[in-house]
Amino acid sequence: MRVETLSPFSDIPRRIEIEGPVFAGGEGDVYFSRCGEFVVKIYHDQVLPRDKEKMLHRVLFLGKNLGEGSNLLCWPLALVRELEGKRKIGVVTKKIPRPPFRELADFIFSPREFKKAVENGANWLQYLQVAHSIAKTVAILHGKGCAHADLHFKNFLVDIRTGRSVLIDLDGLVVPGFLPPQVAGMMPFMAPEILIQRVSPSQKTDRHSLAVLLFHTLLFRNPLQPLICYDPEDQERDEKSGWGEKALFSEHPFDFRHRPRSLGVPLFQRGTLSYTMLPPTLRTLVERSFIEGLFMPEKRPLSREWERALFASFFSLWRCARCYQYFFYPYWRHPGLRRCPFCGKQVTPPYPLVGIVYEQKSEEVAIQKERVVLGHGFQVVGKMFHEQSKDIFGEIRFRDAENVYVFQNFSPGIVTAFFPSSFGRRLEEGEEIVLAPGMILDFGGWYLEVVEDGRFFP
Amino acid sequence: MSGFVVDSNLAKMFILEFWMEVVDVEEGLEMDVTLGEGLRRLPVYLLLDTSGSMMGAPIQAVEEGLALFKREVEKDTFARETVWVSVIVFGREVENVTQGLIPVEKLEIPSLEAGGYTPLGAALRLLLDSLDRDVKKAVKGGEKGDWKPLVFILTDGKPTDDWKSPRLELLNRRERKVLNVITVGCGPDIDEGTLREIAVGPSFKMDADSASFAAFFRWVSQTVKAVSQSLSQPQGENTPAPMPVPPDVLQYIP
Numbered sequence: 001m002r003v004e005t006l007s008p009f010s011d012i013p014r015r016i017e018i019e020g021p022v023f024a025g026g027e028g029d030v031y032f033s034r035c036g037e038f039v040v041k042i043y044h045d046q047v048l049p050r051d052k053e054k055m056l057h058r059v060l061f062l063g064k065n066l067g068e069g070s071n072l073l074c075w076p077l078a079l080v081r082e083l084e085g086k087r088k089i090g091v092v093t094k095k096i097p098r099p100p101f102r103e104l105a106d107f108i109f110s111p112r113e114f115k116k117a118v119e120n121g122a123n124w125l126q127y128l129q130v131a132h133s134i135a136k137t138v139a140i141l142h143g144k145g146c147a148h149a150d151l152h153f154k155n156f157l158v159d160i161r162t163g164r165s166v167l168i169d170l171d172g173l174v175v176p177g178f179l180p181p182q183v184a185g186m187m188p189f190m191a192p193e194i195l196i197q198r199v200s201p202s203q204k205t206d207r208h209s210l211a212v213l214l215f216h217t218l219l220f221r222n223p224l225q226p227l228i229c230y231d232p233e234d235q236e237r238d239e240k241s242g243w244g245e246k247a248l249f250s251e252h253p254f255d256f257r258h259r260p261r262s263l264g265v266p267l268f269q270r271g272t273l274s275y276t277m278l279p280p281t282l283r284t285l286v287e288r289s290f291i292e293g294l295f296m297p298e299k300r301p302l303s304r305e306w307e308r309a310l311f312a313s314f315f316s317l318w319r320c321a322r323c324y325q326y327f328f329y330p331y332w333r334h335p336g337l338r339r340c341p342f343c344g345k346q347v348t349p350p351y352p353l354v355g356i357v358y359e360q361k362s363e364e365v366a367i368q369k370e371r372v373v374l375g376h377g378f379q380v381v382g383k384m385f386h387e388q389s390k391d392i393f394g395e396i397r398f399r400d401a402e403n404v405y406v407f408q409n410f411s412p413g414i415v416t417a418f419f420p421s422s423f424g425r426r427l428e429e430g431e432e433i434v435l436a437p438g439m440i441l442d443f444g445g446w447y448l449e450v451v452e453d454g455r456f457f458p
Numbered sequence: 459m460s461g462f463v464v465d466s467n468l469a470k471m472f473i474l475e476f477w478m479e480v481v482d483v484e485e486g487l488e489m490d491v492t493l494g495e496g497l498r499r500l501p502v503y504l505l506l507d508t509s510g511s512m513m514g515a516p517i518q519a520v521e522e523g524l525a526l527f528k529r530e531v532e533k534d535t536f537a538r539e540t541v542w543v544s545v546i547v548f549g550r551e552v553e554n555v556t557q558g559l560i561p562v563e564k565l566e567i568p569s570l571e572a573g574g575y576t577p578l579g580a581a582l583r584l585l586l587d588s589l590d591r592d593v594k595k596a597v598k599g600g601e602k603g604d605w606k607p608l609v610f611i612l613t614d615g616k617p618t619d620d621w622k623s624p625r626l627e628l629l630n631r632r633e634r635k636v637l638n639v640i641t642v643g644c645g646p647d648i649d650e651g652t653l654r655e656i657a658v659g660p661s662f663k664m665d666a667d668s669a670s671f672a673a674f675f676r677w678v679s680q681t682v683k684a685v686s687q688s689l690s691q692p693q694g695e696n697t698p699a700p701m702p703v704p705p706d707v708l709q710y711i712p
Contacts, residue, residue, distance in 0.1 A: 105535045109535045110492075111494070112491055228602065229599065267491060271492075
């Protein structure tokens, strides 16, 4: 079959040969192009909103300058004008190769999917990369003033081996005053106010969906999963109130109705991951999304906040000696309670270094940023301080014989070490300096204070 | 230095675009994981005719069809985690082959033997038993219960025993109700009127060749997949299940 396309902003062939339909949905049929490059979706005429074509035009217009988002978003490239000479409405998008890409649900639906991925060589680290990539995608979308309105784990295609993700189904975008809401979403990912008062989707409801999605990606369960029945007569009403007016965070501090029984038990021992395995910044965001902001949309964290917190969290990873999974080194707990959340193995000495990053704001003011966890062989990179930086300042080494960590300087004339006794010294190239709690390394506007050195725990 | 993992460069992944490393999981480490709590199951009942007239190619086609059904459903994440199956055969013997509901991955394809009459009524009785025994009931403030079961009946003839009273019981159940009973007749000997009467929902007829059986089971698995997905969407439930377009070999009986 052949479709005629219209593409004002990109060079898509005017005529595309298609095969299919490969998938028949409620909204329309999906075809693949014969060249294997495009996906074509043709809408059913009878369910089409009146000005769908106008809306699609606007979506197309919004996708003009995507920049770094062009790899993260599968934006519509062209409109369909005719199918086999008949007037039809549809969109053309890039085809995402599957495999390696698969639906996110295939990796995170339950711990079983995680187990399968681990057996195929994936690591929890890649899940964190996927979560960061999802947050970034939504942040780009929100930065354009749009809301996706239908975020869930079937709309993200993921390549788990490289931790990349692509958002699809962008033909239902919402822009206030510009594009009216068209879709409602999938119940476990919908903000409660949509189910209660039929509020139309917006960025605020997207923030809820994003928080649920990120939680689901990292912990393999829905944070709001109702565990008890509210209406034995009618299952639909039951689901609706369970996700809607009776919605409750599974780890609410006082209300235990939806608390999983095996919460906190290591995942590989038939357990359930708790959000307390996340570092404090992410934990705060979870609490803001599901405790404070569950029924108060304005309190929900922005997508950009998630993205920054997830990026910073990469520097507090540690690796389990038993199951080889990366996890957040729980420096916020007593050393004896620091365990791998997956297999339950206690962290063994030598413990890593834990430092605090400070940013100099003015001459007198330096603000505290995230903590970083450093072990033997870890590089101290500019990324710890600033996302765009590409510097490498030096490396952390563990000296076996003396049982101490040292910092080896790579960058002459930049790094200054301040000792607890308050004098500072500029480090030479290749110089090694023994790290101890209370020491501060100055990287020019950025500071790294050593809090724990593997022997001393404040 | 036991338990110390030398991590050459975690930071490297921020400098290199692609960063990959495959580590074998330690031998002896058992990864015992559970399915998430609070997920409802979707019970699917397959009532298959194994009467004498199914002897030969048709009964083999049904077996192959079951294998196809299992493969197709397992491919879909949603369906794999939510669908529980029960297979009831009726012919010389009336038997619940799976002994109640089992997860679809545990379904072993039974070797079916054709013979005897078409005791659909007895099969419906077994279905009723299994509904009472295996399907979880919702309790207010307690367990959430299962989704409403999907029932498919495949037959190639007229029922030879009393099927009206068990069907009436099926309809009049107050709890653990069945909303969808889909009947499919194959071959020339079917009685369209009876099929239509048994069904709660649509009923179909088709030929008794292996291509038709394959198409039928593929359609069943598509329906199961579609239903398991639609359940998480608002406006799912009490409306009849959304069904994918049946293949051409299935003819709708009006």
